Amino acid sequence: MAKFFRAAIMGPPGSGKGTISKRIAQSFGLQYLSSGHFLREGIAANTEAGVMAKTYIERGMLVPDPVMTRLMLSKLEQLSSHSFLLDGFPRTLAQAQALNNRYQLDLVISLNIPYETLKERLSDRWIHPRSGRVYNMGFNPPQVEGKDDVTGEPLIQQDDDKPEALMARLRHYKEVAKPVIDLYKSLGILHSFSGTETDRIWPYINSLLSNKMHTLAQDAHQSQTP
């Protein structure tokens, strides 16, 4: 039976999860699932989960574990025969345990990026709220300043990307992520990458994934050979 490749990416705000996920999805054909994107979609569509999530996000809080877990596991159900990459989920240990009861990840990527770099990147991050498309005035600027490349609609800066909010977000991330990272370390599937430039980190992630997917394909082939 074909074996599907299941991965997650973790890292503080601004560490490049979205940027790297886009490259992984393009290069390896993994289905990309961003929990933040699903939440924003739910909020825009006024779904039950969206209405509930909004009250937490507006206060800078995490959406409760049962809501996130229900939302993400139901998205994953629809992808039961697909390789996937998760971004933003699991965020807490309870979410990681709930995920692990249903799907065992093959690989977790953790990004370690210095604080000064995060601060610079986020102060330059502009987003198209409806699609979640992300720009950076230095790294990947839009074709027309302040406008989304696809729709031409205005780009915005998120309040919590401002330097004043960043320190608290970062501290919170570290606190909540530590037990999740420890869990994946103990399972032997955690791979950490450090640096200040996505373009320098990417070749290492690319070769790690190429190797893993190659091994997986070989294992699947051997298990089929009588």
Ligand SMILES: Nc1ccn([C@@H]2O[C@H](COP(=O)(O)OP(=O)(O)OP(=O)(O)O)[C@@H](O)[C@H]2O)c(=O)n1
């Ligand atoms: N498992 C998750 C994922 C997201 N959120 C909520 O959804 C918001 C937006 O999530 P996301 O798009 O992943 O962005 P952030 O984590 O805020 O930041 P970044 O993209 O910069 O990492 C979060 O701030 C948080 O309030 C949550 O509560 N639980």
Ligand SMILES: Nc1nc2c(ncn2[C@@H]2O[C@H](COP(=O)(O)OP(=O)(O)O)[C@@H](O)[C@H]2O)c(=O)[nH]1
């Ligand atoms: N200058 C610079 N900006 C980057 C680099 N990698 C990503 N970015 C930008 O930094 C911001 C944060 O990246 P993003 O992928 O959204 O990070 P996430 O919050 O972890 O998902 C975005 O504006 C990206 O375009 C990099 O190597 N250099």
